[in-house]
Amino acid sequence: MMTPARSGESVRTAAAAWAVSLGALVAAVLLRQLLDPWLGDALPLVTVFGAVAAAAWVGGHRPAAVVAVLGYAACHYLFIPPRHGIDFSASGTVIGLLAYLFTCALIVVFGEAIRRAQARGASQLHAARLLASIIESSDDAIISKGLDGIVQSWNAAAERLFGYAAAEAVGRHISFIIPPDRLSEEDLIISSLKNGRRVDHFETERLRSDGRRILVSLTVSPVHDADGRVIGASKIVRDITERKRAEAEREKLVTDLSDADRRKNEFLAMLAHELRNPLAPISNAARALRIGPTDEKTLRTASAMLERQVTQMSRLVEDLLDMSRISRGRIDLRRERVALAPIVDQAIEASRTLCESMHHELTVSLPTGPVYLDADPARLAQVIGNLLNNACKFTDPGGRLRLTVEVESEEAVIRVGDNGIGIEPAHLSGLFEMFRQVDTSLERSRDGLGIGLTLVKTLVEMHGGSVEAHSDGLGRGSEFVVRLPVLADSQRPAPAPVPEAPASRVPRRVLIVDDSEDGAASLAMLLGLDGHETHLAHDGIAALEAADRLRPDAVLLDIGLPGLNGYEVCARLRQQSWGRDLVVIALTGWGQEEDRQRSRDAGFDAHLVKPVDSARLLKLLAELPEVRNLDSPAH
Numbered sequence: 001m002m003t004p005a006r007s008g009e010s011v012r013t014a015a016a017a018w019a020v021s022l023g024a025l026v027a028a029v030l031l032r033q034l035l036d037p038w039l040g041d042a043l044p045l046v047t048v049f050g051a052v053a054a055a056a057w058v059g060g061h062r063p064a065a066v067v068a069v070l071g072y073a074a075c076h077y078l079f080i081p082p083r084h085g086i087d088f089s090a091s092g093t094v095i096g097l098l099a100y101l102f103t104c105a106l107i108v109v110f111g112e113a114i115r116r117a118q119a120r121g122a123s124q125l126h127a128a129r130l131l132a133s134i135i136e137s138s139d140d141a142i143i144s145k146g147l148d149g150i151v152q153s154w155n156a157a158a159e160r161l162f163g164y165a166a167a168e169a170v171g172r173h174i175s176f177i178i179p180p181d182r183l184s185e186e187d188l189i190i191s192s193l194k195n196g197r198r199v200d201h202f203e204t205e206r207l208r209s210d211g212r213r214i215l216v217s218l219t220v221s222p223v224h225d226a227d228g229r230v231i232g233a234s235k236i237v238r239d240i241t242e243r244k245r246a247e248a249e250r251e252k253l254v255t256d257l258s259d260a261d262r263r264k265n266e267f268l269a270m271l272a273h274e275l276r277n278p279l280a281p282i283s284n285a286a287r288a289l290r291i292g293p294t295d296e297k298t299l300r301t302a303s304a305m306l307e308r309q310v311t312q313m314s315r316l317v318e319d320l321l322d323m324s325r326i327s328r329g330r331i332d333l334r335r336e337r338v339a340l341a342p343i344v345d346q347a348i349e350a351s352r353t354l355c356e357s358m359h360h361e362l363t364v365s366l367p368t369g370p371v372y373l374d375a376d377p378a379r380l381a382q383v384i385g386n387l388l389n390n391a392c393k394f395t396d397p398g399g400r401l402r403l404t405v406e407v408e409s410e411e412a413v414i415r416v417g418d419n420g421i422g423i424e425p426a427h428l429s430g431l432f433e434m435f436r437q438v439d440t441s442l443e444r445s446r447d448g449l450g451i452g453l454t455l456v457k458t459l460v461e462m463h464g465g466s467v468e469a470h471s472d473g474l475g476r477g478s479e480f481v482v483r484l485p486v487l488a489d490s491q492r493p494a495p496a497p498v499p500e501a502p503a504s505r506v507p508r509r510v511l512i513v514d515d516s517e518d519g520a521a522s523l524a525m526l527l528g529l530d531g532h533e534t535h536l537a538h539d540g541i542a543a544l545e546a547a548d549r550l551r552p553d554a555v556l557l558d559i560g561l562p563g564l565n566g567y568e569v570c571a572r573l574r575q576q577s578w579g580r581d582l583v584v585i586a587l588t589g590w591g592q593e594e595d596r597q598r599s600r601d602a603g604f605d606a607h608l609v610k611p612v613d614s615a616r617l618l619k620l621l622a623e624l625p626e627v628r629n630l631d632s633p634a635h
Helices: 004-039 048-059 061-079 091-137 156-162 184-194 241-291 296-327 340-357 377-393 452-462 517-529 540-550 566-575 593-602 614-622
Strands: 141-146 151-154 199-207 213-224 230-239 336-339 361-365 372-375 400-408 411-418 466-470 478-485 509-513 533-537 554-557 583-588 606-609
Touching: 004 048, 004 061, 048 061, 048 091, 061 091, 141 156, 156 230, 184 199, 184 213, 184 230, 213 241, 241 296, 336 340, 336 377, 340 361, 340 372, 340 377, 340 400, 372 377, 372 478, 377 400, 377 411, 377 452, 377 478, 452 466, 452 478, 509 517, 509 540, 517 533, 517 614, 533 540, 540 554, 540 566, 554 566, 554 614, 566 583, 566 593, 593 606, 606 614
Parallel strands: 361 400, 509 533, 509 554, 554 583, 583 606
Antiparallel strands: 141 151, 141 230, 199 213, 213 230, 336 372, 400 411, 411 478, 466 478
16 A cells, blocks of 8 residues: 555646647647747657657656647647647548657657666666675675676675675675585575575585684575576575574583582582481480480490481581582681691591591601691691591401692692502583582492592682692592692791680579470480579470579570570670670571671670580680680681
């Protein structure tokens, strides 16, 4: 449907054609009038033919026909005898009219044909210019070439894509943008084109002017002449380098996510396994104590077993918390000038039980002189201990382990080696990834969650060092090498530690608030054995009432309580005159730094994490006058 704008434009064009046609007629009649003194009665219609031709050229056959009729009438009246009248009685007049009409018809036909041809030419020229504009402004490189491979056209996008100006490209063989190892593709493309086949989305590589290879998608279409013969090709080239890179990254991400999901599932299975291991002896020992005779030997054996297994479970939880802190950047190193040898001894002592239980032989070699580091001694002992434990677990019973410390180029080099199962070379690169366990077979499923080596790598790098693994393959053992910077003044001895004076045992009145009745009762039992008076409460309201009634020396307060939580209970205690100096210790399962900060903000004096270190708790109670604002890390 024609729009109003186009309809109005068409009307204006038609009106102009009619005006020009009628103006040509008037001009023709006036011209004949001017020539009348010389022409007389001869050629009365000579000037009208020009007006008819002009009308046919400008407006088409309709204005031309009108001009022909009006022109004949005007000239017959003015210039054909008898003048000033129209008479068709003479046979010559009729014959002249017919000849005039025939001539005008020929003029109209030829004029219309010329007019339409000109319109088609103008339309084709406009289309060609529009096509050229589209090609030039296209974001895709558009190139035309002959069957001989000679470039015939090269648009602006081709200049941007390949780095050659059109003047440099046109007239050259297309091979200048084809890598040498891809030249055979051109023959295949030309062969397809000669058979009239289009090449769609052919992905390959091409060369830029700087020599860099780019990934492209080609669409090549045959160009035909008027007889339908293929005379060349039109090629559309699209740069797909970024798309392919994104696809590769997406595929890698999918693979990594799949691998991470698999490792997560393996980790969860391992976590369940490792938690069940200590739970089984804990359950057995608890049942034996409940139903069997409680002679001293049985009591000591069960107690030692319970303590070992609880320690193991605590270590698993601490490993998980360490990785959570490290992954969020929330771990802080308490660095100081320390000697390396005592840290090594501490790590060996911590791993001795596991090493002896598997009958391993451990060889230790240390430098003769002292080596001092700027390090967190607890974290560094954790690093060496994890490597020793790892060597123990992945070496068959009766194996040989070695731990050596040397100083090389201002670095302390710690090597932990074994003659264990070894590591495949393909697994070495991913050995320090979280939850990665190279050997997860049943016979190797000893304690561990697959995060020990990740902790090692992270803690070593936080100390400014590096760690790497070496192995000659399966069955040939492995070695882990840690490098740490030594202090420049390593020859200067570290200050001797000042021994702490033993705390005196003073009975205290302690209010224990925990919604876990077993947890509260067991803690009361432990404190009672040390001579303290204990009282229990299991929710926030009961805690406030008991504190007001008992006025205890200290309150061990759980955070997650029904009714009022621990923060609210602590705040209300501090509002009381007798509660301002009361020692309130948070005893909770929440142990992140933000949890400790929130406890400080709420008015707690200390923050201990379950399961609490009984020695530390008893020490806090023995030092009540000095306990204010204490916030040492929980153990």
